[in-house]
Amino acid sequence: MTPNDNLKTYSLKEMKNYKIHGRTDESQYPLPLFFNGSGIEVNATGSELWIDVEVDCDTHEPWIWTALNGAFMSRQMLLPGSYSICLFRSMSPEAVKNVKFFRELQAMSEDNRCCLLIKGFRSDGSFLPVSDRRFKLEFIGDSITSGEGTYGATEDTDWLAMYMGTSRNYARMVSDALDAEYRLVSQGGWGVLCAWDNDPRHNIPSRYEKICGLAEGEMNERLGAGKPYDFQSWKPDAIIVNLGTNDASSFNQPEWINPVTGETFKQHKEPDGSYNQDDLNRFKQAVIDFLIMIRRNNPDSHIVWAYGMLGYDLTFAITDAMNSYQKTTGDINIAFLQLPSTTTETVGSHAHPGEKSHARAAKVIIEYLQTILEA
C-alpha cells in the first residue's frame, strides 16, 4: 500500500470541530471514553481518516463500533497499545463525511486497567463543525442498558465484553429515532438498592453523581472518573431509568458476605413467594432516594422509569415508590413505562435481551417520548 503522504496529525488539544459523546472529563488529554455509547464524532473532508487511540485492559478488552454517515460500518476488539485505526480510505476527498467512533463496552468496574483514550485524528482533509441533535437523552441502567446479549449466540453463557454493545441496544435505537444525543450510565448486575447477588455496594445511585463512578482504581482517578459530574453542562430532555431487574434477582439469590468485614446483606422472600415487606421497603426507599437525587441534579428533565425487559416482578414496588415520591414532592414530570419482556424469540446471548427485544423496547420508548418531547 502506497502511504498517503498528505496525512496530517491532529491532536484533540488543537482541534475545535468535534463532538464528544458520553460523560467524560473533557479537560483530559487524551480524552477518556468511560462508558458504552461514549465516543467522538467528526465531520471530515479528505480521502482518508484515522483515529489515534490509547488502550489498556486486563480481562475485559474494550470493543468499539464506527458509523459512516450514520450507517454502521465496523465493530472490533481493541487490544492494549497506542495506535491508529483507519476509519475510511479512498473516498471522494471533497465530500464531507460524518464519522462516529463509539465505545461498545460498558464502564468496567471489574477491570481497573480497562481504558480507551482518544488522542486525535490523522487526515488529508479538514474538519467541519458537528451540529447538535434535536434532543438530549440520558439512560441509566444495568446489563440491559449495557447491551449485554445484543451480540453472541443464544447458547452463549459466558459473561464477556464482546457480548455488550450500544450498536444494537435500545438506547441507541431510541436516540437515532428521535434525533437525540445520548449518555449512558450502566453496569451489568447492579441495581438501585443492591446487585443481583445482594452486594449492596453495587448500586447505581452511589455512582451517579460522579463523572464515571463505575471506573475505579488509580488510573481512572487520574483520568477524572471520580470527579463530580457537571449536570449543568448537558441537560437531558429526558432521563430513562431502566433499573430494578437485578434488585428483583437479589430476592432469589443467596446472602452476600462482605469479604472484608464479614457483614452480610440479603433481600428475602416469604415462604408463600411474596416479598418480605421490610426488604421491599428498603428497595422502594432506594427508588425514592434515587428519584430525589436525579431530580436535584436535573430539575427540568422528564424522568421515565422504564422497566420489564427481563420480567415485571417489581412493577408494584417501583410504582409504589414513584407514587410515594410524587405525593411527597408534587413532581408530575415523571412517568412509569413498562417495556415488553424478553421471550424465547427475542432473547440474545447469556439469557439477556437480544437485538429484537431491544427493538421492541425501543419502539415503546420512542412512541412515548414522541408524545412528550414533540408535543
Next chain:
Amino acid sequence: MTPNDNLKTYSLKEMKNYKIHGRTDESQYPLPLFFNGSGIEVNATGSELWIDVEVDCDTHEPWIWTALNGAFMSRQMLLPGSYSICLFRSMSPEAVKNVKFFRELQAMSEDNRCCLLIKGFRSDGSFLPVSDRRFKLEFIGDSITSGEGTYGATEDTDWLAMYMGTSRNYARMVSDALDAEYRLVSQGGWGVLCAWDNDPRHNIPSRYEKICGLAEGEMNERLGAGKPYDFQSWKPDAIIVNLGTNDASSFNQPEWINPVTGETFKQHKEPDGSYNQDDLNRFKQAVIDFLIMIRRNNPDSHIVWAYGMLGYDLTFAITDAMNSYQKTTGDINIAFLQLPSTTTETVGSHAHPGEKSHARAAKVIIEYLQTILEA
C-alpha cells in the same frame, strides 16, 4: 335454489351438543346473547347448517360474525325479525364442521330494544360434543374492549354499532393464541368511577355482578340480564381489566348534571395540569373497591389490570390503588400490565385503537399470560 328437504329443525331446548360463549341466563329460551363475544358453537355434520335467531333493536342494530373451522367467514348486520341465517351449504356431509356464531356488538346500554336471541339450528346432519378450551379468560373494559374502531375508516367519526366487534379485538386474539374461551363485560365510554363525561352512574363495577347489568329495560329484565351472575359456573384462569381510559377523560370534560335530580359530578384538574387529589383518590378507591369485588367473586383467578392503549395518564393512580389493595389484602395474585398506546399508524375509526393496535396489545398480554398460565 332447490330446497334441501333433509333439513331438520333443532331447538336449543332439545339439543345437548353446543357450547354457549359469554355470560347469559342459560335457562332462557330463546337464548340471549348479551355481550360482544357472546355466541354459540357447534360441531355439525351434514351438508348444510342454519341458525334460527330473533333480533330486535332501535338505533343500534346487532352485528355478528361467524367462523368455520376456526377461520373468519362472515360479518353482517342483523335487522329486527325472526329468521334463519345460513352458516354453510354444499359441504361434504360426513365431515365434522366446527361453527361459531358470535355477537359483534357490545351490550347496548343505550338501546333497550337491542337483542339477539338464539332459538336453534336447522341441519341435515347431526351435532357432536364441543370440547372445552385449555383456559378461561374474562375481559372487563370499555370501548377498547368493545372493539370500537376495529372496523371503519380512520376518518370515520360516528359512534356506530358497525365499528365495534370482537372479530378483530385483542380479547379474541389473546384467547385464540392461548386456546382459551373468553367472556367480555365492556361498555364504550364507561369507567371504574365514572364515564368519560363524568356520569357517575356509568361505571362498570356497578353492573359487574349481574349477568348483564348493561342491558336495561323491561325486555332485558325478562331475558335475565339483571339476575345475579353465577361466578361458580365459569371460573376464569385470568381476568383482564382494561379500564381507566374514560376515567382519565373525565378530568378533561365538563361537569355532568343529572337530568333528573340536577346533581352534578366532575373530576377536576389543578391549574398546573395535575389531578385534583381528592378526585384522584375517589378514582383510586373505585379501583380498590372493584378489585375487592372481583376477588370476592373469583377467589382463584389471576387478575391483570391492563392499561394504556389510549394513553398512560392514570398509570400512577391505578398502580397506587393496586398497591394499596395489595398491602391491605396481601393478595399477590394480581398484576399491572401496560399496553402499547395507539399511534397514527395503528389507529382505527373514531379515534380508537385499530386492528394493528389491538394486535400489539394482544401480543403483550399473550406473552405475559403464557408466563403465568403455562408455567
Next chain:
Amino acid sequence: MTPNDNLKTYSLKEMKNYKIHGRTDESQYPLPLFFNGSGIEVNATGSELWIDVEVDCDTHEPWIWTALNGAFMSRQMLLPGSYSICLFRSMSPEAVKNVKFFRELQAMSEDNRCCLLIKGFRSDGSFLPVSDRRFKLEFIGDSITSGEGTYGATEDTDWLAMYMGTSRNYARMVSDALDAEYRLVSQGGWGVLCAWDNDPRHNIPSRYEKICGLAEGEMNERLGAGKPYDFQSWKPDAIIVNLGTNDASSFNQPEWINPVTGETFKQHKEPDGSYNQDDLNRFKQAVIDFLIMIRRNNPDSHIVWAYGMLGYDLTFAITDAMNSYQKTTGDINIAFLQLPSTTTETVGSHAHPGEKSHARAAKVIIEYLQTILEA
C-alpha cells in the same frame, strides 16, 4: 325498530351517480354482477342506505362484501330472492359516505342459475358523483384470481363458494395500492389451453371476448353475458394474466373424455419427468394466441404475465411463448413477472394461496406496476 319513513327508493334506471365495477351489460335492468370483483359504488348522504338486489343460485350461492369509506365492513352469503340489504344506518346525515358493494364469488360456469342483480338503492339522502380512480387494471386468471382459499381454514378441502373472494385477493390489494379500478375475468380450474383435468373446453381465451363467457345457460344469455365485450368502453392501463397453473396440473392428471362425443384430451409427461414436447408446444401456442387476442382488443395496455403462486413449473414454457410472440410481433409492451410461490406459512384453504400469499404476490405486482405506470 322504528321504520325510517324518509327512505326513498331509487332505481338504477333513474340514477345518474353511481359507478359500475366489473364487466357487465350496462344496458340491462336490473344490472347483473357476473364476476368476483364486480360491484357498484355510490357516494351517498343521508343516515341510512339500502341496496335492492335479486339473487338466485343452485349449488353455489353468491357471497358479497361491502366497504364503507374504503374500509371492509361486511361479508355475507346471499340466498335466492328479491330483497334489500342495509349498507349503513344511524350515520350523520350530512356527511358523504362512499359505499362499495362487491360480488365475492367468481362467475360460476357450473351453476347456470347463479346470478346477482342490482335494482337500485333506498336512501334518505342523495347521491353524488363517484370519481374515477387513477388507473384501470384487468386481471385474467384461474382459482387464484378468483381468490379461492383466501377464506377458510387450511384444513378445509371442499370446493366451496364461500372460500372465494376479492376482498382478500391480490387483484384488490394491487388495485387499492395503485388507486386503480379493476375488472376480473377468472375461473377456478381453467387454463390457457385446457383445464386442470385436461378438459380443453375450459380455457379462458375462448370466453375472453364476451362480456362474461363463463356464465352460461338461458338466463345468463338473457342478461347479456354472451354479448361481445366492448373493449373500447374501458381501456386498462395494464392487463395482468395469471394463467398456466392449471395447464401445469393437466400434465399430471388423467385423460379427459368428452362425455358427449367420447373424444379425449391429455397433456403428457415423458418417463423422465419432462414435458412431452408436442403437448408443451400446443400449450405455448395457446399462450401466443391469447397474447395476440389480448393485444388485438387492447392495443395500448401493458400486458404482464404473472405466474408462480402455485409453483414455477411452466416458467420456461410461458417465457418461450412470450419470446416467440415478441419476436413475431415486435410487441415490447409486455412483461413476465414471477410471483412468490405459496408456502406452508402462506397457504389458505383448499391448498390454495391464503391471504398472506396474495399479499406477497400483490407486493411484487405493485412495485413492478409503479415502475411502469408511475414512471
Next chain:
Amino acid sequence: MTPNDNLKTYSLKEMKNYKIHGRTDESQYPLPLFFNGSGIEVNATGSELWIDVEVDCDTHEPWIWTALNGAFMSRQMLLPGSYSICLFRSMSPEAVKNVKFFRELQAMSEDNRCCLLIKGFRSDGSFLPVSDRRFKLEFIGDSITSGEGTYGATEDTDWLAMYMGTSRNYARMVSDALDAEYRLVSQGGWGVLCAWDNDPRHNIPSRYEKICGLAEGEMNERLGAGKPYDFQSWKPDAIIVNLGTNDASSFNQPEWINPVTGETFKQHKEPDGSYNQDDLNRFKQAVIDFLIMIRRNNPDSHIVWAYGMLGYDLTFAITDAMNSYQKTTGDINIAFLQLPSTTTETVGSHAHPGEKSHARAAKVIIEYLQTILEA
C-alpha cells in the same frame, strides 16, 4: 494486559481440524482467501484464540467479518502487514467455540496487490473437527453478489471496498437458512457478455474455470489464482447465477474503447427503446455458452438463474437463452427465478440493493431451493 503465556502457535501446515470456505488453492501456504465469502472455520477450546494473517493491498483494502458460534461478532478493515487478530479472549476454556473468519471484500480485479492470506492460529486450547453442512451452494454474480451496498448509507455514492460484504448478502442468508456451505464467484460491474461499460473482457464466464480468474497480476499468479479450478473437489447441490444486470446497463452506456488496441464494443438499443436484435442475440449466446460451461463442469448440480434485484430488463432475453439451451441439450435440471427488484425502501448505498433487498431475494431463493433440495 497480562500476556497469556499458554498461547501456542499453530501453522495451517500442521493443523488438521479446520474448514476452508471458498475457492482457493489449498496447496498454498499461507492460504489465500480470494473471494468475498472465502474464509476459514475452526472448532476450538481454550480461553483465547488468535488468527495469523498476511495482508496487502493498494487502493482497496480487505475487510473481514467473524462469527462466534454462528453469530456475527466483528467486522473490520485489514491493512497491509503480517499480524494476529484476536478472535476471542477470556472465554470458558473447556467449551468448544465455533469460529468463522470470512473475507468481506470481493476478489479485486482492479487491485493486484490486494491479498488476504491465512498462516494459522494461536490458541491455549485445541482444535476439533469441523462438520460439513447439509448442502453445498455456489453463487455466481456481480456487485449484487459481492454485497455492494449492503453497508453504507443510502446517500453514499463512492465505489468502496467497505460497502461490500457477505455478512449481509443474500448468498449468506440463503446458505445459513439451508444449512449450506457456499462459494462465491462475483465481480462488481461484470456481466455474462460484457461489463456495465461495454468492456467485453469483463465477463464472468472467461474467469469461471480458474480458481480465481478475477485476481490478476504476478502475486496472484503465484498464489494459484490462475490455476484451473478442480470442480471435482466440491460439488455444489445448486448453482445460483445472478448475472445480466450489467449486461442490461451496457445497452444504455457509451461505447467502450480498448485502450490498447482501439477496438470498440457496444450493445445498442433501437430508437424505439427496444434492444438491437443482433446485440441481444450475442448476449443470449453468451448465456447459452455459460450454461454449457457450468453444466460441463457440474454435471449434477441444479442450476438456477436468479435475476431481477436491480430490474427485470433482460428477463425475456435470459429466458429465451435458457429455453434454447434446454431445447438443444434436453437439460431439465435448470430453473429461472425472478428476484424482487430493489425499491426506495430496500435500497442500500451506492444505489445498490441494501440488506432488506437481499433479505427479500434470499427468501425467494430459500423457499425455492427447499422444494428442490429437501424434496
